[in-house]
Amino acid sequence: MWDTLLFSIGFLVVTLRVIKALQLGQKLPPGxxxxxxxxxxxxxxxxxxxxxxxxxxxxxxxxxxLNIAGQDTIVLGTHKAAADLLDRRANIYSDRPDYIVLNMLTSGMHWGFSRLDDLWKRQRRRVHETLRAQTAKEYFAYQEIESVIMLDQMLTDPENFLDHFQRASTSLALSIVYGWSPLLNSDHPIISKIDQFNRQFFVAAVPGSFWVEFKYFKWMRYLPRWMCAWRRDAEETFKRVTITLEGLSMDVQKRMDGGDDPTSVCGKLLRNVQKEDFFEAAWTSASYRFARQTSGQLAWFMQAMILYPETQRLAQEELDRVVGPYRLPTFDDFDHLPFIQAMVKETMRWRGIGPLGVPHRLTQDDYYEGYFLPKDTICYANVWSIHLDKNVYGDDAKHFNPGRFLDDNGKLESSIADTRDEGHVTYGFGKRICVARHVANNSLFIHIAFLLWAFNISAEIDADGNRNLPDSLQCKEGLSV
Structure with a gap:
């Protein structure tokens, strides 16, 4: 009986969708x-x-x-198209797809991927206050300390530099979010615990990772629990992670009750919520950690230094001139290190960790350039194409060149239009632009300054004296790469 009913429902959905596609086919964008x-x-x-x-x-x-198993989908491949829709029409292009498995993992509490509702507005407003540009300066000391620890680890164990980047990213997030002291070891158990959940989270966040996410198969969400391993795994993970997150937030609350006033995201959130909103505050705080991928961006920076050694030389000349050999860089040097600032922008543009970004969802019918875009259309901004646009970035767009963000006098130029002074769109668009971008930019700046002040970064040399150069198109994939 259940099989017959489910088949009938599925057949009806498919039939109606095909009819709609035939009706709208001439009006849709080409593909x-x-x-x-x-x-x-x-x-x-x-x-x-x-x-x-x-x-x-x-x-x-x-x-x-594109029609992806019944789901209307558009892909935007230029700055203009993405800005026209996702920025200038943000009121109707800022929703997210219905992430079934991911919302089971988080109970819909991750504001980066939740629907555009009152909960999202409340969470976004609270986090923005703790991470806006001026407030981000409160975390400079944390970021400089993490860079010092990272340098020490790189000196003693250079082979595992990726682990050191991951430790620095996780440790900084725990310091900023919960007021923790820095983690000194890359094998701290909290790192593996967070990364285990992150792996599940980012798999679920990739559209189409599970059949139930496709429009024609959404009826699978109504199958009995015993038939759905993906449902059981997601619900059990949510319970386990919630215990951890509430424990971390409870620890902050206890310190505040004892008279401690930590400069932390969680502390600021807890001071401004009612007791009954503790669960929400715990997940809102944690969502900041899950959104950060500074370690991945540093990995791309290392590759750029190997493939484009001339840019490394220019950056080190600036550091030698401004900082010198007898002290470490600090944020006080920020305004005097424009080439390092440009390196941050160019690393994010050349190989941003989100080449497809996070999809948006259209909440009402719309028209653009003569094309009809139906309500519920999923919208991808192909960040990869946007960042390689020669009309915006010049004929050398496929190459790593921080100089594209500098004027003839070596000063930082006004940024590319429609990028909110970032020079790239890795942080997203409209109402969904990454709220932690100011902290992320500061982390990348100080980490890159420390690394180039302390080290020469070069390719491995084989037995024949040849440099082993990496392939800049190869990567570990997921929602972020």
């Missing part, structure tokens, strides 16, 4: 021809889809249409 029922689902590669999307942008134009 690759798909197959019956599944549309373009099997034409999108599971690995590095942004590269195929880049080719389709060249073929079909700045906006093209």
């Amino acid at each position: 690759p021809s798909g197959f019956p029922i599944v549309g373009n689902l099997f034409q999108i590669p599971t690995s590095q889809p942004w590269l195929v999307f880049d080719q389709w942008t060249k073929q079909y134009g700045p906006i093209f249409y």
Whole structure:
């Protein structure tokens, strides 16, 4: 009986969708021809889809249409198209898809991926107050300390530099969010605990990771629990993680009750919420940690230094001139290190960790450039294509060149239009732009300044004296790369 009912529902949904597609087909943006029922689902590669999307942008134009198993989807491939819709029409383009598995993992409490509702507005407003540009300066001391520890680890154990980046990122987040003292070891158990959840989280955040996420298969959410391993795993993980997060927040509350006034995100949130909102504050605080991927961006920076050694030399000349050999860089040097600032921007542009960004969802029917965009359309900004746009970044857009952000006198130039002075769009668009971007920029600045002040970064030399250069297109994939 259940099988017959579910099949009938699925068949009806598919039939109605096909009829709608036929009615709207002439009005939709151009795009690759798909197959019956599944549309373009099997034409999108599971690995590095942004590269195929880049080719389709060249073929079909700045906006093209996909039907992914019944889900209307558009991909924006230029600065103009992305800014026109996701920024200038943010009121109707700022929702998120219905992440079924991810919302089970977080009970819908992660404000970066939640729907555009009152809960999101409340969480976003609270976190913005703790992470805005001026407030971010309160965390300078934490960031400088983490850079010192990172340098010590790099000196004693250079082989595992990626682990040291991960420790620094996690330790800083725990300091900022919960007022912790720095973690001194890369194998601290809290790091593996957080990273285990992050892996589950980011898998669930990649659209299409589970069949239940596809429009034609959303009926699977109503299957009995015993039939759905993905549901059981998500619900059990949520319970386990909530215990950890509430424990971390409770520790902050106890310190505050004892007279301690920590400069932390969680402390500021707890001071401004009612007791019954403790659960919400615990998850709001934690969402900041899950959104940070500074360690991944530092890994791309290391690769850039190997592939483009001339930029490393120019940065070190600036550091030698401004800082000298007898002290470490500090944030007091910020205004005098424009090339390092440009390096931060260029690292984010050249190989931002989110080449496809996080998808948006259209909340009402819309028209753009003569094309009809139906309500509930999922909108991807192909950040990869946007950052390689020669019309914006010049003929050398595919190369790492911090100088593109400097004038003839070596001063930082006004930023690229529609990037909120970032020079890139890795942090997203509109109402969904990353709220922690000021802290992230500061972390990258001081880490990069420390690394280039202390070290020469070069490729491995093989037995024949040849440099082993990395492939700049290879990466570990997920929602972030």
